[in-house]
Amino acid sequence: MMGEVLPMPSFGDLFTDTRGDERTMRVSYHPERGAVVLSLWSGPVCRGSFRLAADDLGRLRALLTAIDADAARPADGSSGATATAGGEIAAEATEVIQTGDVSGTAHRAALPILPAPRVA
Numbered sequence: 001m002m003g004e005v006l007p008m009p010s011f012g013d014l015f016t017d018t019r020g021d022e023r024t025m026r027v028s029y030h031p032e033r034g035a036v037v038l039s040l041w042s043g044p045v046c047r048g049s050f051r052l053a054a055d056d057l058g059r060l061r062a063l064l065t066a067i068d069a070d071a072a073r074p075a076d077g078s079s080g081a082t083a084t085a086g087g088e089i090a091a092e093a094t095e096v097i098q099t100g101d102v103s104g105t106a107h108r109a110a111l112p113i114l115p116a117p118r119v120a
Contacts, residue, residue: 029054 011031017023022043029036036057039049052060 012026012028015025015027017025022041024041026039026041027036028039031054033051034054035051036054037049037051040047
């Protein structure tokens with residue numbers, strides 16, 4: 001069961017899912033809890049949430065910055081070296097070596113479909 005639904009705090013934003021269908025992600029900062037809450041919505045219904053400790057924001061920001069830099073890289077495959085927050089140049093990421101089955105089906109099992117609880 002989901003927690004209490006509160007109005008968006010003063011620090012937050014709303015993102016639309018690329019698949020549409022009224023899917024959104026809300027990001028809200030809760031300084032009193034030292035957390036950033038990421039919640040997934042389908043229309044007016046919250047489908048799930050994740051509380052990220054404020055101490056982990058730097059790691060998340062670094063990951064998103066690297067993804068943004070990679071997405072902005074020219075399609076011709078030219079250098080992906082980028083400047084870091086400290087001003088130094090970061091080398092391209094090292095090659096990832098596949099060591100096992102990463103097809104996405106190796107350890108998956110079908111989960112039971114449970115009816116959504118109704119709140120009156």
